[in-house]
Amino acid sequence: MDVSADTGESTEYNLCHLHNLQLEYYCIKCKTALCKRCFLYLHRNHTVILAEDLLAEEFENDEKKKIFVDEGKDVVKFLTTEIKNCDHYLYCFKLFREEECKWLDVKKNLLTQKQSLQDTIKKFTVKEELEEAPGALWTFLRAKSFVQDDELRMTLREVNHKIVYIMRDANHVFWDCEDAAKLKLSEMMPQEFMPNNVQWKLTGDYKAQKALATLENSKNKPQGSVIVRSTTEKPVLCLSPLLIKLAEAGLDIELHLLDSFWSRYSLPSDCDRLEPILRAGHGDRLRVFYGHVEAKSQQSMKDLKRFGLRLEEAKDVETFNSVNCGSGIVSVSRQLQPVHITEQVKENTSLCCVELEDGEVPWLLAVATKLIDCQPPTEGYDLVLPACRLTRDGVAQLLEMPACSSLRPVYYSLGFRHVYLQSTTLSPSDREQLEEMASRNDKPLTWELNEHFLIE
CATH class of the missing domain: 3.40.50 (Rossmann fold)
Structure with a gap:
């Protein structure tokens, strides 16, 4: 595992000009391409993506790519049809809204006539002057004729039935469309999910993303604890959301941050990488931990069964000894000086x-x-x-x-x-x-x- 730095300038467009290594990553924060060494030492806590890894394992040969493209086109056609259905019902709802405005005006007129009729009746109960009676009677007759209009009543009933029927049909079609889409995608790419009822060993970001998708979109669950490994060659970029999702699912986690535990060079502690899951109160889900943390973060890991700590300073020895889990592992950093060790x-x-x-x-x-x-x-x-x-x-x-x-x-x-x-x-x-x-x-x-x- 040669991680020595090469300071030579590179003229290749796909090589890092600092380290002469392949540009494999992209930092969203800094908007720049990175090599492995840039990611580890200069952009460690930034948001970094690795596009090719997310597809490389599943579509590693031309045959799989062809199958994916062909079946993908079928799904696109299927979804296009369902989108047209959605547009149809959205158009219906638009018409309903227009009709609603019309009938609100009708209701408003009816309420006005009702109030006018009530006022007329009230006037007849008192001794109204004779010259006001014809106008009041005319208002009454208009309201009465409107209420007795058979065509109006039939239209109201038909529109009401039509709205109920279309709404029920639209709701049914919506759920059928969603279920069919899920089934089609599941048939096309069942390998996108992690297997059910077996132990999950997640090394690198591709496997981590796959596990996240499995927990969010399927009922598959692992058997026993989940092993998560982040290495120099295959770092886990989505570590925080993955750990939180595993913990919320009630799963025990064996976390191996080997990119820091086995590093030849001194790196920042892993406290920032662990902060989200520890802040959420899920530190007790960590059963195994290899990496570099400080005492405060370690104290939140209350149920460790195995503990590996990278010793950067003499005070890290006390942190390591405070964990009562039988055997342990320490990885010594070149920064650790014998003269400072007292424990x-x-x-x-x-x-x-x-x-x-x-x-x-x-x-x-x-x-x-x-x-x-x-x-x-x-x-x-x-x-x-x-x-x-x-x-x-x-x-x-x-x-x-x-x-x-x-x-x-x-x-x-x-x-x-x-x-x-x-x-x-x-x-x-x-x-x-x-x-x-x-x-x-x-x-x-x-x-x-x-x-x-x-x-x-």
Whole structure:
């Protein structure tokens, strides 16, 4: 995993001029294209999109693309027809509104005539002068003839029945249209949803977006806890809405922020990425966490079963020890200075350092000396070196360097039970010699990492 910076200028239009890496992302806030390194170090908390990843996995070959286009056209035709139906009923409603205005005027006239008739009747109850009687009687006769108009009454009844019928029919067609559209889309792209009743392992933004769509648009639910991994190669850009949606669905979350936990460089803490779910009161849904958080954020994660913390400063050791979940993992940053460490990590902890190089071995051993308890009895510690860059001489230096006045190797006297070393550069003969060197102290040396230590 080579993350070293290349400062050379690039003349390729699709390469980053700062890092000479492929431009794969786009920052909405800054309106600029980004490479992986720009995203991690310059635009970490910005809104970043990755368009091609959202389609690449599902439509990776021409056949799938053809099927999607053909079936998509059918759906477009279907939706076009239903839109025309909607336009028809909207036109009907427009006519209803026009008729409503007309009948409101009719009602207004009837109310006026009613009031006039009532006034006329009232006048006849008192001794009205004879010259006013003809006008009042004429008002009465007009109102009476209007009420007795059979054509008017029939029109009112017919319009009323027609409105009721069309409204009922329009409502029925609307629901039929919506159900048919959902069915058509489900038949066309059933693979867009995550499977039901199996564990979901979400690595990268594509899987995360897919899980969000599944929870919002289907009844599919995972079995057990949901594993969410954000890595350097596949970062999860929609992390906050995903975590909140999973928590609101009552699901336990195993969160692996490996892009910060395994970073060779110092990065901002993950507190900003976790702030929305913690503010919403769902911190108890996090069962596993790997990343870098401060004490205040960690205190909201009350039910952790496994905890991995990146140590950037000496005070992070206290945060790590405050979590009572049995075994734990710490990843040490190059910023961590042995002289500042005043507290040891708890026993049964795995001590990790990513991309260790030969020149960094003395520093790592000095850090380990301050972090772990060398005095027996002890349950011991594991040393884990992912993406290790050590040469044969570097590994030999790690295994054979004396500790203080002791003649035993440092990794032996420090109480390491096991050394896990992931390397792609050591030859088979180098590995054989190093295994023999490690076996002299009865300390296993393993070249593969278990699933808890995988970088990607």
